[in-house]
Amino acid sequence: xxxxxxxxxxxxxxxxxxxxxxxxxxxxxxxxxxxxxxxxxxxxxxxxxxxxxxxxxxxxxxxxxxxxxxxxxxxxxxxxxxxxxxxxxxxxxxxxxxxxxxxxxxxxxxxxxxxxxxxxxxxxxxxxxxxxxxxxxxxxxxxxxxxxxxxxxxxxxxxxxxxxxxxxxxxxxxxxxxxxxxxxxxxxxxxxxxxxxxxxxxxxxxxxxxxxxxxxxxxxxxxxxxxxxxxxxxxxxxxxxxxxxxxxxxxxxxxxxxxxxxxxxxxxxxxxxxxxxxxxxxxxxxxxxxxxxxxxxxxxxxxxxxxxxxxxxxxxxxxxxxxxxxxxxxxxxxxxxxxxxxxxxxxxxxxxxxxxxxxxxxxxxxxxxxxxxxxxxxxxxxxxxxxxxxxxxxxxxxxxxxxxxxxxxxxxxxxxxxxxxxxxxxxxxxxxxxxxxxxxxxxxxxxxxxxxxxxxxxxxxxxxxxxxxxxxxxxxxxxxxxxxxxxxxxxxxxxxxxxxxxxxxxxxxxxxxxxxxxxxxxxx
Numbered sequence: 001x002x003x004x005x006x007x008x009x010x011x012x013x014x015x016x017x018x019x020x021x022x023x024x025x026x027x028x029x030x031x032x033x034x035x036x037x038x039x040x041x042x043x044x045x046x047x048x049x050x051x052x053x054x055x056x057x058x059x060x061x062x063x064x065x066x067x068x069x070x071x072x073x074x075x076x077x078x079x080x081x082x083x084x085x086x087x088x089x090x091x092x093x094x095x096x097x098x099x100x101x102x103x104x105x106x107x108x109x110x111x112x113x114x115x116x117x118x119x120x121x122x123x124x125x126x127x128x129x130x131x132x133x134x135x136x137x138x139x140x141x142x143x144x145x146x147x148x149x150x151x152x153x154x155x156x157x158x159x160x161x162x163x164x165x166x167x168x169x170x171x172x173x174x175x176x177x178x179x180x181x182x183x184x185x186x187x188x189x190x191x192x193x194x195x196x197x198x199x200x201x202x203x204x205x206x207x208x209x210x211x212x213x214x215x216x217x218x219x220x221x222x223x224x225x226x227x228x229x230x231x232x233x234x235x236x237x238x239x240x241x242x243x244x245x246x247x248x249x250x251x252x253x254x255x256x257x258x259x260x261x262x263x264x265x266x267x268x269x270x271x272x273x274x275x276x277x278x279x280x281x282x283x284x285x286x287x288x289x290x291x292x293x294x295x296x297x298x299x300x301x302x303x304x305x306x307x308x309x310x311x312x313x314x315x316x317x318x319x320x321x322x323x324x325x326x327x328x329x330x331x332x333x334x335x336x337x338x339x340x341x342x343x344x345x346x347x348x349x350x351x352x353x354x355x356x357x358x359x360x361x362x363x364x365x366x367x368x369x370x371x372x373x374x375x376x377x378x379x380x381x382x383x384x385x386x387x388x389x390x391x392x393x394x395x396x397x398x399x400x401x402x403x404x405x406x407x408x409x410x411x412x413x414x415x416x417x418x419x420x421x422x423x424x425x426x427x428x429x430x431x432x433x434x435x436x437x438x439x440x441x442x443x444x445x446x447x448x449x450x451x452x453x454x455x456x457x458x459x460x461x462x463x464x465x466x467x468x469x470x471x472x473x474x475x476x477x478x479x480x481x482x483x484x485x486x487x488x489x490x491x492x493x494x495x496x497x498x499x500x501x502x503x504x505x506x507x508x509x510x511x512x513x514x515x516x517x518x519x520x521x522x523x524x
Contacts, residue, residue, distance in 0.1 A: 195245025
């Protein structure tokens, strides 16, 4: 993305540097922790990059079967690649699917090879995983070619719209209709509860709950449908899904292989709102972001969720702290500024005096702190009441704030938000709202310059100061960010590091740990 003239708040550069320095200090121990551990999902993602697909007759993916069998024999501490490719090199099976089937039947025993045998297993695994990463590279080049051929939307912000019926074959015509009506990004929201399932379902799915399952076939089908729409419309339509939950690394790998363009991928969302173990989450998110960096995928972070459980005025600084941490974790994993779809939201109670000015202050603070990032601005949800006229007006104010503060990605708000799954007509009216406001506002962001010592500027500086205070308090904890999360600092959710779902899938790396995917991704 080419940076435009951004509306700015006059922030003290030294204060901004201080905030980033503190975020780095808070984040570094987490990165060290992530580098010292692996998870079952990281190892399964490696097998997926090596080309292992499919499932047994009961629907359990072969990657799960193979990792579980090898882990039962030798643990995860050395990684899955050494024992698996040692078994292949020594002739226990002809290929990965055959090995997975034999392992599931109990016909294979795994070992950790040493010496020359370990070198052979490393070489074989690296060769096969490298082929998968080359496919990810090829899909990224394909995206670049298609954008060059069909073009990007002529306007900003990009209009982001959710489609999710539970049935991928119903999602497709709805997504194509939304693209025809002006949506630039289609997000297929994931089936409720999938983040807590420790496997990725196989095949195209037709029954989801408040969403559609994230599977490789569903990714492939929707990507092909939106390519067809892109060709017809003369602009590249982007596809979004969710790399989060217990299978975050695997879904990231599948997104890279099937050319998704954006992925929901927040460093703390799964910890706070799905009670997934913090160590599991931080290990998985680092690997997933390395894949996203390689695939050229824009991540969307989840700071908006904090404001659905905590007050949007009192907790505004927690959003900024999370954005700074997400920025640090993302860049450490290799993501560039143009891939940082940092999140924030329009969630202040409309009854609060000066609520719109407060929203502008928070949005401008994010825009000023991250001038090169494609910020993702979320619509009001918490204070939608069922009064569709009031809701439509609130969404109009949200769209106006987005235009005034130069947001890049604008999620379309629905006036029936939190009441029913929106009808197609609701979606059409919501798109009309966005189009009217954005067209009428034009380049209003160029003219909107808050007074240096006015209400908006002072509020933004206060939130930044509170963010620095919070980062300093985090660093004063014995275990830093992990203790802060356990204390309920973010979103009022208390999540201790030694609890939560998926903890049993975490392993501390042994000195001989080897993962060709990690090696290849970090070499770049």
